[in-house]
Amino acid sequence: MRRIYILLLLSFIITGLTAKDFTVVIDAGHGGKDPGALSANKSIQEKDITLKVALMVGENIKKKHPEVNVLYTRQKDVFVGLNDRARMANKANADLFISIHTNAATNRTAKGAETYTLGIEEERTERNLDIAKRENGVIFLEENHEKKYANFNPNSPESYIIFEYMQSEFVKESIHIAQYVQTNLTAQAQRYDRGVRQAGFLVLHATSMPSILVELGYISNAEEAKYLASETGQKKLSNCISTAFDKYYADLNKQMGNAAMDYLVENETPDATSVVETPTPTSNTDNKPVFKIQFMVSSTKLDSNDKAFKGLTPVDYYYDKGLYKYTYSATTDYNKILQVKKKVNEKFKDAFIVAFINGERIDTQKAIALYKESNP
Ligand SMILES: [Zn+2]
Structure with a gap:
């Protein structure tokens, strides 16, 4: 009898946990009056690539995981402020935020993909700051940006100090999926590997969930721009992101299943109710x-x-x-x-x-x- 009860409870907890609506927000960078970065001959715009890839990523996820709630910050060519993107995700109580971008540099040979989480790297590389400056610079197109962003100046390195002490809560999960994305971009899509990195992106800062920003490649590099704009390229790149999602999502469900097990094991012990909370020893913390x-x-x-x-x-x-x-x-x-x-x-x-x-x-x-x- 007890066994049956336990089994019922177990299945209830596991299905209850895994069936929890998981919401992922796919954020196509730029849009509308903000074209993002441009190719050398100006024929290819970042905003078009990010939108196409974002929609494909969403479609892939929906197909594979019908129970997952897929939201987009934009589904057409419109301008959306950085804070508004994050606000959408926060309001939806999203579990994951994926922002999609392409990179650019004055050095036209620069190439490769990289995946960012929010933060400041120990060696604050000039290059990471440049990328954050460029992506954050979008706020200059927003009315009232001084007020909206508390006088954050994307071009002033001092402004970036705010990222040093924040959001450590989601760093671990963010890096977890960032690594999957980056591995796929290099292995499946054969992109030059620029690694998983950290920088101060406003859009990630404003979200209260694990969040990553993917720089698919350099639009300023003629060869990469061609790949980024091609349907084959976009399909491959979106698969890299959605299959990384598959793995991350599977890991989460596994963790939740384990948590349900732990809960049961703990509660099956007959004297579970009489467990007295033991005070934490305050003295013997040496090396702990x-x-x-x-x-x-x-x-x-x-x-x-x-x-x-x-x-x-x-x-x-x-x-x-x-x-x-x-x-x-x-x-x-x-x-x-x-x-x-x-x-x-x-x-x-x-x-x-x-x-x-x-x-x-x-x-x-x-x-x-x-x-x-x-x-x-
Ligand atoms: Zn961008």
Whole structure:
């Protein structure tokens, strides 16, 4: 009897989870009065390539996964602001955002495909900044852009500092699909591999879900422009993106299935209800990652009861690159910090998890991996 009950519950949880409407937003870069980059002879425009490829990607996904909700930021040749693109995705509560572009450079021999996630690379390469500048420069075509984008100046390197502390929440998933896309672009479509990279793209910054921006190739390179504009090329490129989606989506469903299993295993233990929460040892954290929530930075040191903390107490801080970085909570339990983060996000929506070992800040993804290793 119990077994049957468990099986029923299991199938309910698994189908319930996988049948959850997954929404992917396909974003065809540029459009309307914004042609994007142009080929050397000006006959080929980025906005036409991105639209065709975006629609093909969407069609492929719909065919293979009828249960997936496919949305587009545009389906014809119209201008859409960067914030509006992101807003559409946020409003739809999308699970993934894929922005499609083509690259351009004054050096006409530059070629290859690359896939971006939001962020700032350790070595802030001049070239990544140039690409972000060009793609973000679209906002100059939008009315009232100073106000809409809080005086963000696409051409000023200083403006890009805002990307340094943000959106770490979705970085892992974004890189996950970015790698699949990039692998396909190189293996299936034989594009020259420029790798998975990070740069400060406004459109990715404004989305609150895993998001990537694909630069299919260089429209400024005569040979690549021809490929990008051809139907064969567009078919291949869109297949690269949609089959990357297939893999990513399958991974997610597998993860959800596993989570359902874990849930059942935990709840099958007879004394599950009497499990008492054990307090996290605060002393013995030697060589173990300690997770905290970083919620704000300041160039001056603030009083522990400063109004800026919005009632969060006690707060802690560490000093890094001339800034006081304020944190809340400290635990070696990654699951616990996820709960805390939710609470803090109600007051500070950009707050994110940071990790330390023996008081030294370490990469959060690395810390999570260490945590998972010692808590299988
Ligand atoms: Zn573009």
